[in-house]
Ligand code: HEC
Ligand code: HEC
């Protein structure tokens with residue numbers, strides 16, 4: 240009985256420690272520091288993003304890499320992290336380590352990310368921008384019409400807003 244209790248407590252402690260470590264890794268690998276600064280390959284998107292309202296605007300709200308590229312839901316997030324480990328491998332093997340190589344791979348990389356957003360109905364955009372919350376009166380007439388009709392048209396944000404960040 241005593242042995243069983245010790246095993247149970249040890250198991251709990253290990254479980255909590257493993258969870259904390261896991262959470263720490265998940266958190267760190269989602270920071271802009273990791274995504275945008277830890278490898279020079281990401282200078283191209285980072286420099287471009289810094290010129291857009293998603294980086295700096297009158298309201299002082301900043302959108303980071305992970306806000307658009309890493310899902311918040313557990314399973315999609317894990318799948319994206321697994322895919323990202325292939326990207327880390329790409330870093331070590333120098334797949335896009337010059338601006339020329341980045342440019343050559345860009346269409347394929349962009350298409351993969353666009354397909355991901357098409358498949359999830361631009362979920363990451365919708366985490367911040369809710370159509371139901373849009374003040375249509377404040378939008379241009381044409382723009383308002385696009386957003387209002389989004390469901391009937393079977394369109395998703397990224398169909399019209401490709402190239403939004405970089
Ligand atoms: C973490 C929150 C967040 C996410 C995620 C996000 N946005 Fe934004 N978006 C903002 C903020 C904040 C602004 C700037 C508002 C301002 O100018 O004050 C903005 C501005 C915009 C604008 C107008 C400015 C421009 O650059 O044209 C568009 C269009 C837009 N977002 C579309 C998108 C799309 C499409 C996605 C998904 C790929 C997305 N946003 C993801 C918060 C977010
Ligand atoms: C059928 C095309 C279309 C679709 C689909 C679409 N938009 Fe837009 N949106 C536009 C156009 C055109 C503009 C005006 C030009 C610009 O800011 O890029 C615009 C502007 C915006 C703006 C800036 C509004 C302003 O008045 O400053 C935001 C934010 C935005 N869109 C978010 C979204 C989000 C989020 C989705 C998905 C839920 C979405 N859009 C879907 C065409 C579209």
Ligand code: HEC
Pocket residue numbers: 274275281284285288293302303304305306307308345348349350352353397400401402403404405
């Ligand atoms: C507001 C949303 C948003 C933010 C913030 C954002 N991205 Fe992107 N990113 C996209 C979209 C959408 C695509 C798909 C291609 C396109 O639309 O041009 C993309 C494509 C990419 C690609 C594929 C190659 C390319 O250049 O198209 C890379 C790599 C990338 N992003 C890295 C980053 C990094 C690193 C950061 C942070 C410094 C970042 N992104 C911030 C929306 C975003």
